[in-house]
Amino acid sequence: MSCCCKKNGHCPCTAVRTVFGREFKSYFDSPVAYVFLVAFLVLAGFLTFGVAFFYERRQADLTPFFFWHPWMYLLLVPAATMGSWAEERRNGTIELLLTMPITLGEALVGKFLAAWSFIGIGLALTFPVVCTAAWLGSPDFGAIFCGYLGSFLLAGAATAIGIFASSLSRSQVIGFVISLAITFLLLIIGFDPVVNAVANWGVPSGIVNTIASCSLLQHFDAMRRGMIDFADIGYYVGVMVFMLAAAQVVTDSRKAS
Amino acid sequence: MLKVENLKKSFGTFEAVKGISFSVAKGEVLGFLGPNGAGKSTTMRMITGFIPPTSGTALICGHDIITDPVGAKSCLGYLPEAAPSYRAMTVEDFLTFAAKIRGFCKADIPAKVDEVIAKAGLAKVRRQTIDTLSKGYRQRTCFAQAIIHKPSVLIMDEPTDGLDPNQKFVVRQMIKEMSADMAIIISTHILEEVDAVCTHAVVIADGEAKTGTRENAKITVADLRKLDPSGKLDTIFRKLTMKEEK
Numbered sequence: 001m002s003c004c005c006k007k008n009g010h011c012p013c014t015a016v017r018t019v020f021g022r023e024f025k026s027y028f029d030s031p032v033a034y035v036f037l038v039a040f041l042v043l044a045g046f047l048t049f050g051v052a053f054f055y056e057r058r059q060a061d062l063t064p065f066f067f068w069h070p071w072m073y074l075l076l077v078p079a080a081t082m083g084s085w086a087e088e089r090r091n092g093t094i095e096l097l098l099t100m101p102i103t104l105g106e107a108l109v110g111k112f113l114a115a116w117s118f119i120g121i122g123l124a125l126t127f128p129v130v131c132t133a134a135w136l137g138s139p140d141f142g143a144i145f146c147g148y149l150g151s152f153l154l155a156g157a158a159t160a161i162g163i164f165a166s167s168l169s170r171s172q173v174i175g176f177v178i179s180l181a182i183t184f185l186l187l188i189i190g191f192d193p194v195v196n197a198v199a200n201w202g203v204p205s206g207i208v209n210t211i212a213s214c215s216l217l218q219h220f221d222a223m224r225r226g227m228i229d230f231a232d233i234g235y236y237v238g239v240m241v242f243m244l245a246a247a248q249v250v251t252d253s254r255k256a257s
Numbered sequence: 258m259l260k261v262e263n264l265k266k267s268f269g270t271f272e273a274v275k276g277i278s279f280s281v282a283k284g285e286v287l288g289f290l291g292p293n294g295a296g297k298s299t300t301m302r303m304i305t306g307f308i309p310p311t312s313g314t315a316l317i318c319g320h321d322i323i324t325d326p327v328g329a330k331s332c333l334g335y336l337p338e339a340a341p342s343y344r345a346m347t348v349e350d351f352l353t354f355a356a357k358i359r360g361f362c363k364a365d366i367p368a369k370v371d372e373v374i375a376k377a378g379l380a381k382v383r384r385q386t387i388d389t390l391s392k393g394y395r396q397r398t399c400f401a402q403a404i405i406h407k408p409s410v411l412i413m414d415e416p417t418d419g420l421d422p423n424q425k426f427v428v429r430q431m432i433k434e435m436s437a438d439m440a441i442i443i444s445t446h447i448l449e450e451v452d453a454v455c456t457h458a459v460v461i462a463d464g465e466a467k468t469g470t471r472e473n474a475k476i477t478v479a480d481l482r483k484l485d486p487s488g489k490l491d492t493i494f495r496k497l498t499m500k501e502e503k
Contacts, residue, residue, distance in 0.1 A: 029345040092341035101331040
């Protein structure tokens with residue numbers, strides 16, 4: 001087996017790829033994956049065309065479509081990730097997995113990439129919305145690409161939060177609730193009505209802006225409008241790395257409990 | 258093959274394992290005996306690298322489980338207690354996953370899987386999901402993943418617990434067949450296991466070894482029998498472990 005980074009007979013790429021393959025396939029071993037994908041697509045369609053009045057706006061852009069993504073991820077990503085570690089611990093397979101010749105980090109990255117890819121499939125299946133916009137007018141495909149990139153990165157950050165939450169308990173429900181709470185908090189601190197309300201209470205604008213800049217929402221806003229800023233990409237990568245590192249620490253300390 | 262050096266494990270103020278040392282050579286089958294809660298599974302989990310010891314270490318084929326866990330684990334086959342497995346997978350997919358993670362080349366994997374399926378007697382159920390299997394078959398499936406890479410050291414935690422007499426017989430036969438090429442540890446509280454397959458034994462109670470010396474707790478099964486004039490293992494087991502419970 002060829003590998004770019006083989007060390008002492010162990011290849012981290014193979015380990016990550018193997019865990020990724022098993023996890024990704026496991027999503028489709030149960031009806032949950034299909035329910036998730038259908039729910040994601042129905043919700044995306046309903047919110048874009050039914051709530052955001054895509055047709056009535058008479059503009060060939062996907063701003064109303066991307067507007068709802070953070071709120072869809074708020075519910076659906078915790079549902080997709082809640083079993084990631086909780087199931088391993090409940091079934092005892094964590095002992096099997098972590099006594100095989102792989103590191104905890106490799107297992108974690110494999111699981112994360114599988115969950116992120118799964119959500120990425122849901123996102124990719126929204127392509128009919130792009131086709132609709134292209135059929136009705138001449139949308140800016142650069143802006144659409146930016147929106148999708150931003151949405152995918154946002155999904156990655158939410159996935160990393162979900163993986164971290166799943167590592168905290170052997171109960172999937174607790175994992176779901178914690179993931180939802182963290183994601184909601186990181187969204188709401190950048191939500192304009194909340195930011196304005198906090199500013200009106202007399203909180204110094206510097207503090208309000210600093211807190212808002214930590215929001216998943218604020219970094220997505222520019223991207224969904226078609227602007228790529230490396231600071232936004234860096235922020236999402238940072239959230240992913242931080243949450244996965246936290247998940248590693250938690251899993252390592254609680255794996256036998 | 259396997260050298261355990263003064264392994265200790267504390268959970269807060271509770272000392273689960275109070276320092277245990279032994280070694281197992283190729284061809285030996287060590288029965289790691291003790292009552293429930295004696296520290297057997299904790300010791301197995303430390304040797305396999307699942308939980309870190311508070312102090313001490315284990316060397317598997319020369320690889321230190323603390324400083325080179327991946328190297329040590331690649332020489333190790335492990336059947337955890339209750340034989341966990343991914344139940345939504347078929348037997349074949351599960352063993353393919355185990356072979357991939359053990360680093361086998363893609364081209365070699367089908368042959369390896371076929372070989373271990375034959376060895377563990379899983380041919381009839383190879384395309385069934387693990388969820389649909391009886392406990393005996395699930396045990397054998399987990400056993401198959403532990404031996405797919407022909408490990409130098411095989412560790413089994415309660416391998417026959419909950420199996421019917423026929424299933425126990427099959428598992429013991431498999432252990433006997435492999436014992437010539439491996440160092441094997443069987444953690445158990447079932448004394449008939451010792452007579453059936455073990456060449457050596459370590460008895461542990463309350464986190465402490467009750468046999469051998471501080472440097473090497475391992476003794477032969479013949480020497481274990483000499484610990485009581487009756488030579489009965491259940492009497493010896495009670496003598497060594499019940500004192501601690503009083």
